[in-house]
Amino acid sequence: MIIHIKFKVNGVDYDIKTENNKRLLDVLRDDLRLTGTKEGCGIGECGACTIIMDGEAVNSCMVLAGRANNTEIMTVEGLEKDGELSTLQDNFVKMGAVQCGFCTPGMLMSAKALLMKNPDPTVEEIKEAIAGNLCRCTGYTQIVEAIKKTGEENR
Amino acid sequence: MGVGKSIIRLDSVEKVTGKTLYVEDIKMSNMLYAKVFRSPVAYGKIKNLDLELAKKVPGVKGIFTYKDVPGKNIIHVIYDDQIFLASDFVKYPGQPIAVIAANSEEACKEAIKKIKLEIEELEPLLDFEKSKNNSIKLYGDDNIFCKYHIDHGNMDIINDSDLISISDSYYTQHQEHAYIEPQGAVVYWEDNTLTIRGSMQAPFYVQQAVTEVLNMKKSRVRVIQQMTGGAFGGKEDVPNIVCSQAAICAYHLRQPVKIIYNREEDMQTMSKRHPARTDITLWADKTGKFVAVKGYYLENAGAFATLTPAVLYRGTIHLSGPYNIENVDVIGEAVATNTAPNGAYRGFGSPQTIFAMESIIDQMAEKLNMDPADIRQKNLLKLGDRTCTNQVLEDSVGLLEAFDKCIDESDYYNKIKEFKEYNNVSDNIKKGIGVSAVYYGVGLGDAGKHMSRAAGTAKIDGDGSVTVSVGVVDMGQGMRTVAAQMAAEFLGILEDNIVVSQVDTSRVLDSGPTVASRGTITAGWGILKALNKIKKRIHKFLEEKFNEKFEDIHYKDGKVLFGNHEESYFDVIKWATDKKLTLHAAALHIPPECSFDEHGQGDAYYTYAWGANVVETEVNTRTGEVKIIKATCAHDVGKAVNPREVKGQIMGGSLQGLGYGLMENMQVSSQGKFLTNNFSTYTIPTACDYPEWNPIIVEEKYPKGPYGAKGFAEQPLMGMAPALTNSIYNACGGRIKNIPAIPERVLESIRGKE
Numbered sequence: 001m002i003i004h005i006k007f008k009v010n011g012v013d014y015d016i017k018t019e020n021n022k023r024l025l026d027v028l029r030d031d032l033r034l035t036g037t038k039e040g041c042g043i044g045e046c047g048a049c050t051i052i053m054d055g056e057a058v059n060s061c062m063v064l065a066g067r068a069n070n071t072e073i074m075t076v077e078g079l080e081k082d083g084e085l086s087t088l089q090d091n092f093v094k095m096g097a098v099q100c101g102f103c104t105p106g107m108l109m110s111a112k113a114l115l116m117k118n119p120d121p122t123v124e125e126i127k128e129a130i131a132g133n134l135c136r137c138t139g140y141t142q143i144v145e146a147i148k149k150t151g152e153e154n155r
Numbered sequence: 156m157g158v159g160k161s162i163i164r165l166d167s168v169e170k171v172t173g174k175t176l177y178v179e180d181i182k183m184s185n186m187l188y189a190k191v192f193r194s195p196v197a198y199g200k201i202k203n204l205d206l207e208l209a210k211k212v213p214g215v216k217g218i219f220t221y222k223d224v225p226g227k228n229i230i231h232v233i234y235d236d237q238i239f240l241a242s243d244f245v246k247y248p249g250q251p252i253a254v255i256a257a258n259s260e261e262a263c264k265e266a267i268k269k270i271k272l273e274i275e276e277l278e279p280l281l282d283f284e285k286s287k288n289n290s291i292k293l294y295g296d297d298n299i300f301c302k303y304h305i306d307h308g309n310m311d312i313i314n315d316s317d318l319i320s321i322s323d324s325y326y327t328q329h330q331e332h333a334y335i336e337p338q339g340a341v342v343y344w345e346d347n348t349l350t351i352r353g354s355m356q357a358p359f360y361v362q363q364a365v366t367e368v369l370n371m372k373k374s375r376v377r378v379i380q381q382m383t384g385g386a387f388g389g390k391e392d393v394p395n396i397v398c399s400q401a402a403i404c405a406y407h408l409r410q411p412v413k414i415i416y417n418r419e420e421d422m423q424t425m426s427k428r429h430p431a432r433t434d435i436t437l438w439a440d441k442t443g444k445f446v447a448v449k450g451y452y453l454e455n456a457g458a459f460a461t462l463t464p465a466v467l468y469r470g471t472i473h474l475s476g477p478y479n480i481e482n483v484d485v486i487g488e489a490v491a492t493n494t495a496p497n498g499a500y501r502g503f504g505s506p507q508t509i510f511a512m513e514s515i516i517d518q519m520a521e522k523l524n525m526d527p528a529d530i531r532q533k534n535l536l537k538l539g540d541r542t543c544t545n546q547v548l549e550d551s552v553g554l555l556e557a558f559d560k561c562i563d564e565s566d567y568y569n570k571i572k573e574f575k576e577y578n579n580v581s582d583n584i585k586k587g588i589g590v591s592a593v594y595y596g597v598g599l600g601d602a603g604k605h606m607s608r609a610a611g612t613a614k615i616d617g618d619g620s621v622t623v624s625v626g627v628v629d630m631g632q633g634m635r636t637v638a639a640q641m642a643a644e645f646l647g648i649l650e651d652n653i654v655v656s657q658v659d660t661s662r663v664l665d666s667g668p669t670v671a672s673r674g675t676i677t678a679g680w681g682i683l684k685a686l687n688k689i690k691k692r693i694h695k696f697l698e699e700k701f702n703e704k705f706e707d708i709h710y711k712d713g714k715v716l717f718g719n720h721e722e723s724y725f726d727v728i729k730w731a732t733d734k735k736l737t738l739h740a741a742a743l744h745i746p747p748e749c750s751f752d753e754h755g756q757g758d759a760y761y762t763y764a765w766g767a768n769v770v771e772t773e774v775n776t777r778t779g780e781v782k783i784i785k786a787t788c789a790h791d792v793g794k795a796v797n798p799r800e801v802k803g804q805i806m807g808g809s810l811q812g813l814g815y816g817l818m819e820n821m822q823v824s825s826q827g828k829f830l831t832n833n834f835s836t837y838t839i840p841t842a843c844d845y846p847e848w849n850p851i852i853v854e855e856k857y858p859k860g861p862y863g864a865k866g867f868a869e870q871p872l873m874g875m876a877p878a879l880t881n882s883i884y885n886a887c888g889g890r891i892k893n894i895p896a897i898p899e900r901v902l903e904s905i906r907g908k909e
């Protein structure tokens with residue numbers, strides 16, 4: 001069945017028609033061609049597909065397209081401001097928080113959602129916020145430090 | 156700038172903006188999707204395969220079986236025993252039988268449901284300890300794929316009644332790579348050439364495999380390594396399979412075909428670390444000097460040999476550890492079972508045997524009433540010593556330094572005391588500290604010497620910017636950044652002048668697979684040798700231009716320095732370009748030869764990395780739960796080209812090793828299937844599980860390596876499981892002989908001591 005979705009993604013208004021059985025992940029990646037959001041498992045276990053929906057970090061592989069109607073969404077493509085890296089992205093780069101990069105978009109979105117609510121989180125709060133984002137490359141410390149530093153710079 | 160600096164990774168800005176394209180992000184017009192129809196059973200005889208209904212599913216463009224294979228129906232790795240698409244027998248659950256191409260994934264799935272397979276199920280062989288000479292014959296007469304023997308010194312010495320000995324057996328499980336990006340490829344025709352873009356470590360393997368399957372000219376198969384989202388060995392040989400599956404569809408249908416494995420399919424059918432049993436006996440004198448070691452290492456290879464011969468080679472050689480032991484008798488054997496073929500995983504057969512040796516050393520220390528660190532320290536290999544393969548260590552042995560630094564910085568001896576006092580008064584929370592020492596033979600060794608080469612190209616454009624290439628890939632470890640740093644250092648310019656090409660078999664030279672921690676050294680050898688050819692021409696050019704002889708020419712800070720001259724590098728390049736000097740070159744470097752005779756003696760690897768780990772834990776003796784508190788990991792890398800990235804490899808690799816030791820628990824059903832085939836059942840460490848890290852870099856330069864670098868990135872994983880279990884023992888007295896140290900086993904081990 002074809003459904004109609006109106007939503008805002010990275011500040012841009014969209015009004016699209018798509019299949020009702022599609023996941024939000026597919027709408028973003030296929031319909032909008034925002035391929036920054038990744039699919040690592042498709043069952044809500046890896047966090048690679050994390051996006052921010054109305055201020056909350058969600059696994060977009062677990063959300064049906066229809067639920068996105070009338071929401072405001074942010075993906076990794078929305079982090080840059082005027083072609084400049086955001087502080088969070090910059091800290092990921094500088095602190096070695098990126099290796100293969102496949103977990104990175106989801107990791108950034110979980111971090112961003114945390115920082116939106118809690119601008120200067122503790123290490124424990126950060127760990128909890130990214131506990132659903134698996135990274136097999138880094139050993140996590142660099143990611144946690146990059147988020148922590150971003151928080152400190154928010155002070 | 157240059158070598159030894161922690162410059163930011165050159166690919167990281169694209170990665171944090173989501174612009175990097177991985178295989179799953181590629182979309183082409185007219186692109187089809189492929190899915191694989193697989194064996195539902197572990198062992199069986201195919202009676203009939205009926206595709207008629209499946210072919211009628213709307214959207215299906217083709218279904219391909221062994222009958223459609225134009226070349227060999229074999230995926231070539233080391234032996235030619237791995238069937239591409241099963242024709243008569245299937246030997247493991249999920250073995251590929253047919254590939255479906257359709258214009259949507261849904262249509263593929265629908266077609267899979269409509270395929271009618273008649274199969275006669277046979278009793279599978281699943282217990283690898285019973286495989287050898289079993290009446291179920293999966294390989295040859297005895298089910299043994301391969302065997303190595305190391306016979307060093309003279310084992311008669313064990314009859315000396317003054318020696319103390321201890322024996323035990325240790326078990327290790329399958330380990331899943333858990334790269335976050337699943338396997339995948341896109342295959343399409345371009346310029347009459349079958350072009351493959353895939354997530355992989357070894358594009359030249361894929362090129363060879365597809366060439367054989369499709370019976371094409373090798374030059375008509377072009378393989379491009381797409382940015383790869385983690386590999387860890389899990390994308391060494393299995394992309395041969397994945398790419399061939401998409402390739403056979405694209406070959407016949409002449410349309411682009413994309414294949415992306417879903418996580419369950421990936422975990423169910425792709426290679427894993429070999430499960431194993433290691434039996435070990437260690438002899439020492441009363442002072443704790445190791446005198447002899449005897450080992451038997453039995454690997455479960457799964458249904459086909461794939462990389463097992465090479466994996467077994469490394470595991471067998473690494474069994475006796477980085478210790479000076481004059482008498483060594485080790486046998487390694489790998490046997491067949493009806494489970495998915497096991498293959499390469501960071502450490503490549505060695506974490507299993509290291510777990511055994513590093514555990515038995517602690518048991519020996521206890522028997523002799525010595526401290527586990529002291530007994531190791533006494534036996535560590537030093538410059539001039541001989542390894543178990545009788546190889547004389549001629550250079551770059553930073554083991555003692557790594558070990559001492561690790562012990563010092565972890566405050567090991569104080570903690571031993573402190574934890575003892577703490578445990579005396581603490582009720583159910585016990586603290587422990589454990590140690591391990593490791594070494595790693597860098598490169599492919601004798602087992603892979605036919606592929607050991609480094610071929611690079613370099614080109615300097617008129618504006619001074621440089622393009623270099625070498626046939627090793629960046630799979631997330633940072634190879635291209637490190638290669639750019641070495642090239643920049645060599646020319647005395649900034650990295651932003653350097654482009655390191657993506658590996659594309661049509662324009663980059665075969666340098667063997669990106670495995671065995673050989674990326675840095677291979678890249679350095681290939682690229683620097685090519686650049687050096689250009690430098691020589693520039694030397695001659697400058698001598699002619701200035702009509703003077705110059706002893707040396709130095710490239711530094713954007714300047715070229717020769718005689719009394721100091722010129723801008725960019726001016727020199729412009730002059731040379733204007734005079735039509737050849738500013739491009741290709742070069743082949745052949746690494747030092749390795750050897751391994753019938754007694755397992757020889758120069759097994761051209762050099763070794765060295766390391767030591769100290770792990771602190773807290774064990775809850777009521778629940779059996781273990782918390783990893785801190786890990787201090789010291790590694791001799793020769794030269795850290797990019798120290799931040801080296802530390803990234805230490806921490807990331809070590810966490811995989813801790814996961815292996817503590818929680819990664821692959822379960823196999825009585826039918827040979829993996830029951831833990833997603834991230835909710837197969838749990839890997841999360842941000843809540845990692846310990847406080849102290850990664851330590853030791854640099855004992857390898858004179859034959861580029862800038863003294865060797866390779867090491869597998870090593871951080873290798874010794875973590877025993878450092879962890881030794882730490883658990885130190886905390887609670889429970890000896891784990893079967894990893895992972897899940898709570899039930901920890902509790903059992905505590906009960907066992909009572």
Ligand code: FES
Pocket residue numbers: 038039040041042043044045046047048049050059060061062
């Ligand atoms: S792809 Fe959505 S959680 Fe893994």
Ligand code: FES
Pocket residue numbers: 097098099100101102103104134135136137138335384385631
């Ligand atoms: S950087 Fe590779 S999974 Fe996190």
